[in-house]
Amino acid sequence: MTAVLHATGLSVVHRTRSGPLHAVSEIDLTLRERRTLALVGESGSGKSSIAKALLRLPPPSAGTVTLDGTDLATLTPRALRALRPRMQMVFQDPLSSLNPRRRVSDLVAEPLDAHPDPARDRAVVVARQLDAVGLPSDLFGDRRPGQLSGGQAQRVAIARALTAEPRVLIADEAVSALDVSAQATVLNLLRRLTEERGLASLFISHDLGVVRAVSDDVAVLQLGRLCEQGPTEEVLAAPAHPYTAALLAAVPEPGRPLGDTGLLPADPPSPLAPPSGCRFRTRCPLADARCSAETPAMHEVAPGRTAACHRPLIP
Numbered sequence: 001m002t003a004v005l006h007a008t009g010l011s012v013v014h015r016t017r018s019g020p021l022h023a024v025s026e027i028d029l030t031l032r033e034r035r036t037l038a039l040v041g042e043s044g045s046g047k048s049s050i051a052k053a054l055l056r057l058p059p060p061s062a063g064t065v066t067l068d069g070t071d072l073a074t075l076t077p078r079a080l081r082a083l084r085p086r087m088q089m090v091f092q093d094p095l096s097s098l099n100p101r102r103r104v105s106d107l108v109a110e111p112l113d114a115h116p117d118p119a120r121d122r123a124v125v126v127a128r129q130l131d132a133v134g135l136p137s138d139l140f141g142d143r144r145p146g147q148l149s150g151g152q153a154q155r156v157a158i159a160r161a162l163t164a165e166p167r168v169l170i171a172d173e174a175v176s177a178l179d180v181s182a183q184a185t186v187l188n189l190l191r192r193l194t195e196e197r198g199l200a201s202l203f204i205s206h207d208l209g210v211v212r213a214v215s216d217d218v219a220v221l222q223l224g225r226l227c228e229q230g231p232t233e234e235v236l237a238a239p240a241h242p243y244t245a246a247l248l249a250a251v252p253e254p255g256r257p258l259g260d261t262g263l264l265p266a267d268p269p270s271p272l273a274p275p276s277g278c279r280f281r282t283r284c285p286l287a288d289a290r291c292s293a294e295t296p297a298m299h300e301v302a303p304g305r306t307a308a309c310h311r312p313l314i315p
Ligand SMILES: Nc1ncnc2c1ncn2[C@@H]1O[C@H](COP(=O)(O)OP(=O)(O)O)[C@@H](O)[C@H]1O
Pocket: 014, 015, 016, 021, 023, 041, 042, 043, 044, 045, 046, 047, 048, 049, 050, 271
């Protein structure tokens, strides 16, 4: 499977009044064609910081991001602008990104209007994307965002992203605000479009239930560091990292926030003052002296699976 987007050593530092906040450090990720990688972690673990850094909005504090082999940091501002449409993002609240006064067909046409292409007929392009998200243009094209349900509005946002003919689609908590049936529709859609349009997708969520439904691979983020990566089915069937195991304990009750499991104290430590050694050690039932002295390195725990733990749960 072709690697499309590749991040190595990605770090994001936010300036805050209390000093530099290391939101994420040393992140390595690869998005592959026709595959969905899920990025999962509690609120504040740094998921959105990673998403924005991949798009250089703003650029990461350290690390490299390549798109189809091109290091984005080497591009001129003009070349980066030309490449931007190849990387599309979908957010939690679709209505905040859809101008309420515009018609659905005009919203979906926005990327084409911004970069007109004589080879692409506007009406044909719009009809194709709206069909792809199950909102036929003859029924929905003239509506305004206020006349759509939350799920329909999210599908319009996805249709608009598709108009840009992206290589990469980043969905940041894109189903978190939707009811269960709208969630299922949007998850199925993202899965199918990733396949049909050859996208390399990053699906960001705090909810392992939706991660299970949509992703091929999963990367687990804990207080700004990746702690486990591998094929979703394998990781969720037998997690290697105690943090992943604790997150899984939260899954049976949909809608319950991560952390509210009895296994994890509700609040993770502040990224302004992370624990020494393993960043999970203050909440880990397996922590021992080594865990406070030595930061565990990511290493292979099974073929195709990595974890950063001194005492991984799989042999
Ligand atoms: N623009 C910002 N300025 C200062 N701190 C930020 C900013 N954005 C995020 N943070 C902090 O960085 C950490 C990670 O945030 P974020 O990437 O939004 O996590 P998530 O998306 O997983 O909830 C949090 O501690 C958050 O408070």
